[in-house]
Amino acid sequence: MPHENPAAPLLQLRDARIAYGQIQAVKGIDLELFSGELVSLIGANGAGKTTTLNAIAGTLQLSGGELSYAGSAIAGMPAHKRLRAGIALVPEGRGIFTRLTVEENLRMGAYTRSDKAEIEADLERVYEMLPRVRERLPQVAGTLSGGEQQMVAIGRALLSRPKLLLLDEPSMGLAPLIVEKIFEVIQIVIKQGVTVLLVEQNANLALGFSNRAYVMESGKITLSGSGQDLLHDPKVRSAYLGEAA
Amino acid sequence: MNDISQAIPFLGKRNPKAALFALVVIALVSPVVAAMFGNTWVRILNFAMLYILLSIGLNLVVGFAGLLDLGYIAFYAVGAYTWAFLASPHFGLHLPFWIVLPLGAGFAALAGIALGFPTLRLRGDYLAIVTLGFGEIVRIFMNNLTHPVNITNGPQGIDQIDGMSLFGLDLNRGLQITEGFQVKSLFLYYYVFLAFVVLAVILVKRIQVSRIGRAWAAIRDDELAAKAIGINTRNLKLLAFAMGATFGGVSGGLFGAFQGFVSPESFTLMESIAILTMIVFGGMGNLAGVIVGALALSFLPEVLRYIALPVQMAIFGKVFLDPEVLRMLLLSLAMILMMLLKPAGLVPAQSRYSKADLLGDKEIAQ
Numbered sequence: 061m062p063h064e065n066p067a068a069p070l071l072q073l074r075d076a077r078i079a080y081g082q083i084q085a086v087k088g089i090d091l092e093l094f095s096g097e098l099v100s101l102i103g104a105n106g107a108g109k110t111t112t113l114n115a116i117a118g119t120l121q122l123s124g125g126e127l128s129y130a131g132s133a134i135a136g137m138p139a140h141k142r143l144r145a146g147i148a149l150v151p152e153g154r155g156i157f158t159r160l161t162v163e164e165n166l167r168m169g170a171y172t173r174s175d176k177a178e179i180e181a182d183l184e185r186v187y188e189m190l191p192r193v194r195e196r197l198p199q200v201a202g203t204l205s206g207g208e209q210q211m212v213a214i215g216r217a218l219l220s221r222p223k224l225l226l227l228d229e230p231s232m233g234l235a236p237l238i239v240e241k242i243f244e245v246i247q248i249v250i251k252q253g254v255t256v257l258l259v260e261q262n263a264n265l266a267l268g269f270s271n272r273a274y275v276m277e278s279g280k281i282t283l284s285g286s287g288q289d290l291l292h293d294p295k296v297r298s299a300y301l302g303e304a305a
Numbered sequence: 306m307n308d309i310s311q312a313i314p315f316l317g318k319r320n321p322k323a324a325l326f327a328l329v330v331i332a333l334v335s336p337v338v339a340a341m342f343g344n345t346w347v348r349i350l351n352f353a354m355l356y357i358l359l360s361i362g363l364n365l366v367v368g369f370a371g372l373l374d375l376g377y378i379a380f381y382a383v384g385a386y387t388w389a390f391l392a393s394p395h396f397g398l399h400l401p402f403w404i405v406l407p408l409g410a411g412f413a414a415l416a417g418i419a420l421g422f423p424t425l426r427l428r429g430d431y432l433a434i435v436t437l438g439f440g441e442i443v444r445i446f447m448n449n450l451t452h453p454v455n456i457t458n459g460p461q462g463i464d465q466i467d468g469m470s471l472f473g474l475d476l477n478r479g480l481q482i483t484e485g486f487q488v489k490s491l492f493l494y495y496y497v498f499l500a501f502v503v504l505a506v507i508l509v510k511r512i513q514v515s516r517i518g519r520a521w522a523a524i525r526d527d528e529l530a531a532k533a534i535g536i537n538t539r540n541l542k543l544l545a546f547a548m549g550a551t552f553g554g555v556s557g558g559l560f561g562a563f564q565g566f567v568s569p570e571s572f573t574l575m576e577s578i579a580i581l582t583m584i585v586f587g588g589m590g591n592l593a594g595v596i597v598g599a600l601a602l603s604f605l606p607e608v609l610r611y612i613a614l615p616v617q618m619a620i621f622g623k624v625f626l627d628p629e630v631l632r633m634l635l636l637s638l639a640m641i642l643m644m645l646l647k648p649a650g651l652v653p654a655q656s657r658y659s660k661a662d663l664l665g666d667k668e669i670a671q
Contacts, residue, residue, distance in 0.1 A: 119532050143535035155530030157523050168523055171516070172535040213530075220535060 068131060070095045070255055071116065071147075071224060076125035078108070078115050085111040087279040088125060093224065093257055098250050100258040100266040100287070102300060103276035109259040110152050112276070113226050116257070117149035118142040129224070144172050146223035150230065152259075154213045158202030162193060165201045165212050169219030179219070186215040189248055207238035214245060218254075225249060227258045231265065243269055263300040267291040275300075336495045346607075347491045351563060353603040354498035355556045360583045360599040361505045361592065362552025367581065368590035368654070369518060370545035371525025373433040375577050376420070376440025380550040382447060382572035383416050384409040384557020386457065389567045392467040395458060402469050406558045413554025414547040416443075421546035425539055428528070440577050447569040462568025469497065469562040476562075494563050501559065505552060506592060512548075513592075521545055582636065586643055588650025597651050605639075606632040 071093040078086040086108040093099055101109050114120040116127070118139035127135040134142060139149075157165050166186060170179045187194040190211045196204060201212060210230055217225055227246070231239040243265060250256055260266035267273055270287035275296060283290065290296050313324045339346035363377045387409035391400045420439050424432055450456040457463070468477030468490075476497065480488040512518050520541050523531040532538050561567050579602065587598020610628045617624050626634075643650070 117533060119529055138537070138539075139532040140535045140537045143533065149533040151527075151529050151533055155527045155533065157526035157530065159526055160522060164519070168519060169534055171520070171523075216534065 067094075069093055070130060071257075072126075072128045073112075073116070074126040074128075076112070076115065076127060077123050078111050078120060079123040080111075084123075085279055086115070089274075089276070089279075089281045091274060091281065093255055095223075095255055096250070096253060097271045098246070098256045098258065098269060100260055100270040100273045101276060102260055102263040102266055102273060104300070105261075106278075107276040108279045109276055110228055113149065113228050113257065113259050116224075117147055117226055119149070119151075140172075143220055143222075146221070147226065148217040148220045148222035148224070149226040150210075150213045150217045150228060152228040152232070154206070154209045156201045156204075156209050156213050156216070158200070160201055161197065162199055162201050162204065162212055163197040166193075166216050166219055169216035172220060182219055182221065186218055189245060190215050207234050207241065210234065210238075210242055211245065214242075214249075218249065222254060224255045224257065227256060229259055229261060231260060231262045239265065263296065264291070267296075332499055336492050340492075344489075344491060347489075347495065349604065349607045351491065351495050351498055353600055354495065354502055355560055355563075356580065356583060356603045357502050357596050357599040358498075358505055358552055358556040358559070359580050360587070360595045361502075361509055362549045362556070363580050364584050364589065364592070364595045365509065365512070365521075365552065366545050366549035368584060368595070369513065369525065370521040370542060372542065372545060373429060373436070374546075374549070375433045375437040375574070375581065376443070377436075377549070377553060377580055378572045378574075378577040379420075379440040379443035380413040380416055380553025381557040381560065381576075382443055382567075382569075383413045383550075384554035384559075385561040385567045385571070386447065386463075386557075387412050387554070388558040388561035389463040389466050390456075392562070393463055394465050395463045399467055402471060402562070406555060409558040410551045410554040413550040413557065416554075417546040417548075417550025418543055420550075421543040425542060437574065437577075440572075440574060444569050444572050444574075447572065457569075460569060462566055462570070464566040466561050466565045466567065468565065469494070469559075471497065477565075498559060498563075501555065502596075506596075509592060517541065517544065582640065584650075586640065586650060588652040588654055590654035591650070591652055594650045594652035594654065601651070602636070605635070609635065 069092040071091075073089055073091040075088045075090065076086060077084065077088050089108075089112065091101075091112070101112065103109050111120060115122055118134075118137060118141070122135050125135075126133060129142075129145065129147065134145070137145075157168060160168070166183060167179075170182070173179055192208055193211050193215055196208065201209065204212065214225075214227070214230065230242050230246070234242070239262065246256060246258070246269070258266055258270065267287045267290050272285065273287050273290050274281050275283040275290065283293065283296065285293070313327060336347050336350055339350045359377070359381060362380075363374065366372050366374045366377070388405050390396055391398050391405045391408065393399075420436065424435050427435060447457045448460055451459040468475060470476065474480060474493070476493045477490050479490045480493060482488060520531065520536045523534065523536055524538055524541060528538055560571075580599075583598040583602045584595050585598070586602055587596065588594020606628070609632055613626065613628045613631050614624060617626065647653070
């Protein structure tokens, strides 16, 4: 058991590169996450945000560089093992199981666990956090609204008891009021001690909530800093918040 | 069996116990009824049982795991040829049922994994094309493995295959009960096939509500999300291929023993498509639906054969449409109508995967 230094990052990417065949999508990035943080990764379409997230979750593999989690190198570890180690991904476009019911979707989140009593307790906690979801337990998940589906996807990820939650554009395609709700949920998750890495296009909202943030542009990290600093950075404001510089 | 008996119209939902009883009676009595119309109909019934087994197997792959397989008949071929190799004068081997059938199932499972490995990253149309190719490759091998050593005997096929022999009872000879009363070989095969179908149904229902079944449902709905909740998608997809193939191998072995003759002609692409059609027609992902579909589509062409010819002769005095042509025509028409009227099949799949609901232990709350 390696000694866990509280100051050591929970997750660390060093010179991480990711390629789809010949195309380099991520061209060597450094990224760190500390326990209990909410960090967001913002940037334009095609900047490599989702790719980075998938590489951390293990659904994609690095083509170069290092990835360490809780002190050990995990590059090359398959996705299902990373989940057992505590890295849970809520994929882009929600990725719920449309033909299963809401309850089955949530229970699938505990697929890797066998502690029945604890699972029931966790389910109860998720229901409390997401009252809308509780009302819809027997409903087929494909018939839910976008916001509800997103809630189910987050709830499902929480049922694996993650240490690190990776959220891929949870606000995509949702009405502002629903997006606010989702961010409330994220706040609760953070309070429970889960570290969150958030990929967002809605930079204004993401930066406002984040401890720190990274800005990605064509496969590279161009800026990083605290959420508030970046929110007031003129370059960020002109590039991502639609303001003339 | 409950939800299968519930698929019986009118009776099923209102009186499940009576429906179950009716199902058992129908299953047991049908060969006797069929025999009244001639032994041909008992043979057709036997083949329908084999088609049910095949459909249940393909449904594991297509309906549960969502992997579109257009070469499924290849596994049937593997099972049938295994039986033909190991229990016929072709190689002079006459191994018993208990060895040959598991071997056939095993070889088919291996073939399933062999097909699964290179196709792990493929889905949908692309997977369909590769599996289609695989089915054809197997058939072409069976056609051509005659040089330098004659393995498959090419297009002539292998004949004089041993029948099945269970507990010292040779199914090909029939069972002499008293001097004047004999249970015919055809009937014996029917009941053996029926036993295999019942076994398959029980097995598949258990699988569906197990961790494996739920993982397949997850992969079918969203593979990335399935990975993200900790499912080893690679192994589970291979398992789906292997298990589906096992069912194909078993029914292939039964086919070889029953028919006494196998040739590549029985394992064409049309057969793969026919089985897929049965699943889609009946209700993909639902066991009851799959069985209904397999039954309906194995009887329809035969009924046509016996009705279309005399009817045309009576009305026009000559035959305009060959039953085979008519069969494809009507099948297509049936499929089009199904897609328009009941796109989820005759008996649509349930959406719930909870143990209680699927095993029929609990009334489904309305």
